[in-house]
Amino acid sequence: xxxxxILVVDDETDFLETIVNRLxxxxxxxxxxxxxxxxxxxLKEELYDVVLLDIKMPGGMDGxxxxxxxxxxxxxVEVLLxxxxxSVETSIEGMKQGAFDYLLKPMKFEDxxxxxxxxxxxxxxxxKKIRDAKIQELIRYPSRVFDQEKK
Amino acid sequence: MKLxxxxxxxxxxxxxxxxxxxxxxxxxxxxxxxxxxKLYQERIEDQIRTLARTQSNAVDVFLRERTTILAMxxxxxSFETLNNPENLSxxxxxxxxxxxxxxxxDLGVIDKEGxxxxxxxxxxxxxxxxxxxxxxxxVLRRGQFISNVFMGFRQVPHVIIAVKGVTxxxxxxxxxxxxxxxxxxxxxxxxVGTSGDAFIVNRDGVFQTSPRxxxxxxxxSKIETQRFGEGTTVIETREDSGDIxxxxxxxxxxxxxxxxxxxIAGQEHGWMGNARNTEIMIIAxxxxxxxxAIVLISNTLVRHLEQADCEMNELNSQLIQQDxxxxxxxxxxxxxxxxxxxxxxxxxxxxxMEDLLAExxxxxSENYKEFAASIGKIEEHVDRARKITxxxxxxxxxxxxxxxxxxxxxxxxxxxEMLSNHARINDIEIVKHYTDRLPIIASDQSQLQQVFLNLxxxxxxxxxxxxxxxxxxxxxxxxxxxxxxxxxxxIPEAIQKKIFDPFFTTKHNGKGTGLGLSISYTIIxxxxxxxxxxxxxxxxxxxxxxxxxxxxxxx
Numbered sequence: 098x099x100x101x102x103i104l105v106v107d108d109e110t111d112f113l114e115t116i117v118n119r120l121x122x123x124x125x126x127x128x129x130x131x132x133x134x135x136x137x138x139x140l141k142e143e144l145y146d147v148v149l150l151d152i153k154m155p156g157g158m159d160g161x162x163x164x165x166x167x168x169x170x171x172x173x174v175e176v177l178l179x180x181x182x183x184s185v186e187t188s189i190e191g192m193k194q195g196a197f198d199y200l201l202k203p204m205k206f207e208d209x210x211x212x213x214x215x216x217x218x219x220x221x222x223x224x225k226k227i228r229d230a231k232i233q234e235l236i237r238y239p240s241r242v243f244d245q246e247k248k
Numbered sequence: 249m250k251l252x253x254x255x256x257x258x259x260x261x262x263x264x265x266x267x268x269x270x271x272x273x274x275x276x277x278x279x280x281x282x283x284x285x286k287l288y289q290e291r292i293e294d295q296i297r298t299l300a301r302t303q304s305n306a307v308d309v310f311l312r313e314r315t316t317i318l319a320m321x322x323x324x325x326s327f328e329t330l331n332n333p334e335n336l337s338x339x340x341x342x343x344x345x346x347x348x349x350x351x352x353x354d355l356g357v358i359d360k361e362g363x364x365x366x367x368x369x370x371x372x373x374x375x376x377x378x379x380x381x382x383x384x385x386x387v388l389r390r391g392q393f394i395s396n397v398f399m400g401f402r403q404v405p406h407v408i409i410a411v412k413g414v415t416x417x418x419x420x421x422x423x424x425x426x427x428x429x430x431x432x433x434x435x436x437x438x439x440v441g442t443s444g445d446a447f448i449v450n451r452d453g454v455f456q457t458s459p460r461x462x463x464x465x466x467x468x469s470k471i472e473t474q475r476f477g478e479g480t481t482v483i484e485t486r487e488d489s490g491d492i493x494x495x496x497x498x499x500x501x502x503x504x505x506x507x508x509x510x511x512i513a514g515q516e517h518g519w520m521g522n523a524r525n526t527e528i529m530i531i532a533x534x535x536x537x538x539x540x541a542i543v544l545i546s547n548t549l550v551r552h553l554e555q556a557d558c559e560m561n562e563l564n565s566q567l568i569q570q571d572x573x574x575x576x577x578x579x580x581x582x583x584x585x586x587x588x589x590x591x592x593x594x595x596x597x598x599x600x601m602e603d604l605l606a607e608x609x610x611x612x613s614e615n616y617k618e619f620a621a622s623i624g625k626i627e628e629h630v631d632r633a634r635k636i637t638x639x640x641x642x643x644x645x646x647x648x649x650x651x652x653x654x655x656x657x658x659x660x661x662x663x664x665e666m667l668s669n670h671a672r673i674n675d676i677e678i679v680k681h682y683t684d685r686l687p688i689i690a691s692d693q694s695q696l697q698q699v700f701l702n703l704x705x706x707x708x709x710x711x712x713x714x715x716x717x718x719x720x721x722x723x724x725x726x727x728x729x730x731x732x733x734x735x736x737x738x739i740p741e742a743i744q745k746k747i748f749d750p751f752f753t754t755k756h757n758g759k760g761t762g763l764g765l766s767i768s769y770t771i772i773x774x775x776x777x778x779x780x781x782x783x784x785x786x787x788x789x790x791x792x793x794x795x796x797x798x799x800x801x802x803x
Contacts, residue, residue: 109589115596122603153585201641203592203634206599 101146101217103127106136106163107179108154116149119206125213133158133166140170147216149209150196152180152187161190168195173223175216179204254550261546269538277531284524289494289513293482296496296509301480303438303446304498304507310434311394311501314352314409314426317343319392322413322422330357330413330422333366333374340368351430353406358421360388369425371402378423387412387421394501397428397456397466405465407431407456428465432457435507443512448505449473456505471495473506487512569748573770576750580640588637595630598623639763653800654691656721656728657682663700664719667708674713678704681720686728690800695771699779702764703732703791709755710736710789727777727794734790739783747781 103125107113113129120127128145130136134157136148148167152160164176178191178199188199197216200209235242321330321339329335340355354369362379378384387393387410395408405428413420431448435457438446448456449469458465475483476497485493492513497506602623610616664678671678707717711734718733739747739754746752748769753762772779776796783789 109593111593112589112596115593115600119596119600119603122600201638202588203595203630205631206596 100124100126101220102144103147103149103213104136104139104145105129105149106131106133106154107149107151108132108156109151123210132156133160133163136163137166137170140167140174144171145174146220147197147213148174148176149213150176150178152178152191152199161187161194164191164194164196173220173227175220177209177212177216254554257553258546258550261549262542265542265546266539269542270535273531273534273538277527280527281524284527289484292494292511292513293496296494296511297480297482297498299438299440299446300482300496300498300507300509303435303509304480304500307431307434307448307505307507308500310431311407311409314424315392315394315411318409318411318422318424322411327357327413327415327418327420331365333368336366337368351426353425353427356423358384358410358423360419360421365420373401376401383408383410384421387423388419394504396450396454396504397431399466400425428457432465436460438507438509440511445510446508448500448507450505451503469508471497471506471508473497476506569769570773573750573766576766580750584637584640587633591630591633591637595627595634598626598630602627636763639767651690651800652693653688654693654696655688656686656696656730656795657684659693659696660700660719660721660730663697663704666701667704670705671708671717674708674711676708676711676713676715676717678717678719681718683720683722686721686723687797688800689728689795690798691775691795692771695775696795699768699771699793700730700732702768703793706764707732707734707736707789707791710734712736724794726797728797730793730795732791732793733788735788738785738787739781739789740785741783744781744783748779 103120105113105116105120105127107116107129108131110131113131117127117129128139130139133154136150137158139145140148150160150164150167154160154163158166160178160180164178167174167176175197176191176195178188178196179202180188180199188196191199197219198212200212325339330339336355336357340352343355344352354367354371354373356364356368356373357366358364358378362377362381362384364373364376364378367374383393383395390412392411393409395410397405397407400406400408407426407428408423409426410421410423413422435446435448438444439460440446445460447459447463447469449471450456451473453469453471453473455463455465455467455469459469463469475481476499478499480496480498482494482496485495487493494511494513496509496511499506602620604610605616605620605623610619613619660680660682664680668678704717704719711717715735717735718731720731720733722729743752743754748765749762750766751762752766769779772793772795776798778792778794780792780794781789782792
């Protein structure tokens, strides 16, 4: 498994810490934050591949709002929703907003890893396509490299 | 309790309707009956009164006529003329000749000493003295006199009519005899019908004419004449036979005599009795018909009511079951959510511990295996709890069934295939009795599969080992009927009602969540179907699923 960067967002610190630890143990670059706002702040500064986002977070931004904001800042990041909530509607809403998939808490860690790998794969494919497109563009119009440098 | 309730209701209905319908009928009948009787009585009384009056008038006229004739003779003829027997005979003959049927038996002239001076008639009464006779004085005193019927010298019942004549200082009497047979004949014409009698009695109740029935002329009639008032009176007496006899009396001859008409009620007026009987019969028939109708109507009504009640109860219990499920669904969702988070933490912590155990320093530790086993157990039980809470969430979730074209037999086949291994291990044979060519319905295949899986799995668990499960399909009205029968120990009646309740389970701790049947119930109910149980101890259990025939849209 290729290593990739993961941002875990959950207000349940016990859960958050453990997940981050377990992910790190598997040589994944995982970071944890406890609120939607913190997640947005982090994402403004750094690039991530996958965000594990708890939908139900009391106070502040809720999951769906956070998701929308994440997608605005980093459209290419794949978001995996986590929910302990009964209503699947929220999850469906999340999927509509561009989340990759959802998982019902408590989940099996293996399932989580699989889903994340899939999300990363999708993201990687996506990135590759964009890169390829850029390379194509550069081959056709080499001078644009300089245009970009000017920016 | 319910049963007696309906019985009471039925009785109450019958009693009230009976009272309301038959009561007035009987009242009306009674009123008509007595009205009839009264009318009848009045009619008879009227008839008898009229008859008595006319007949008494006739007798009065008869007697007055004869008295008038005698008086006329006395006025017009001199004593000397009449005292001559030859003249008297001639006169007697002339009277009888001219006025036939005047009924004079004889004619005689009597002086004031009572000696019969002259006599004309069939008997030899010349020279008899009447001075001692009670009527003699009466004639001299009153001028004229009509006697009661008496035997007289001749020992034949007769009536005497006598008129006093006065010539100068000499008083004398002209006397005629009337055979009472004439009176008999006169009165007999009023003897109507088979029981009607007509006769004359004097003031002492002595027969003056021969009655038709009991009694003879001059005998005592037992009629209490003082009971009869002025004019014409009708009284009622009761015969020994029970019949009512009407007796009408009309006074005549200055209240000396009374003409009596007697008649037994009912006999001469058979139509009256018939009318009464017919009326009673009509009312009785009416009552019987009404009774039948009321009983029939009440029975039908109560039966319908009972049925409606039954249906309502069933509906109610279904509603209660649905309410229960809905309320529990909400609660389950809340609980599941609250539990899921800590459960997730526990799970992850255990996972983390497991991860750490993989490090070398722990591998060689003394209790490594114990730790690993404990962590494994924790994870296993978190997994179990996870299944339960996810089940609860699934139960609470209002998922609209996805509509596929479903072939029930096929779905059952798939389900049985899934369980066949499990069944074989336990020596359980699954027998299929399918009805071929069941219509394809629009339903949710996976949800149906979940239900069948649950039911057959329960059947296997119920049998334990060595038994048969019979799965059959068929049509029942507008439903497809799937029945799953096992020959297990059956479900005690006491808990049959609870088996669809959430979290109710008969399985050992940890083997079942008690959600399977309630989820099945919810699924089938949402599809518009029904699921029911028929179980008898030692005879096994049958679950019947009815699915509505929702035909897929033509594509």
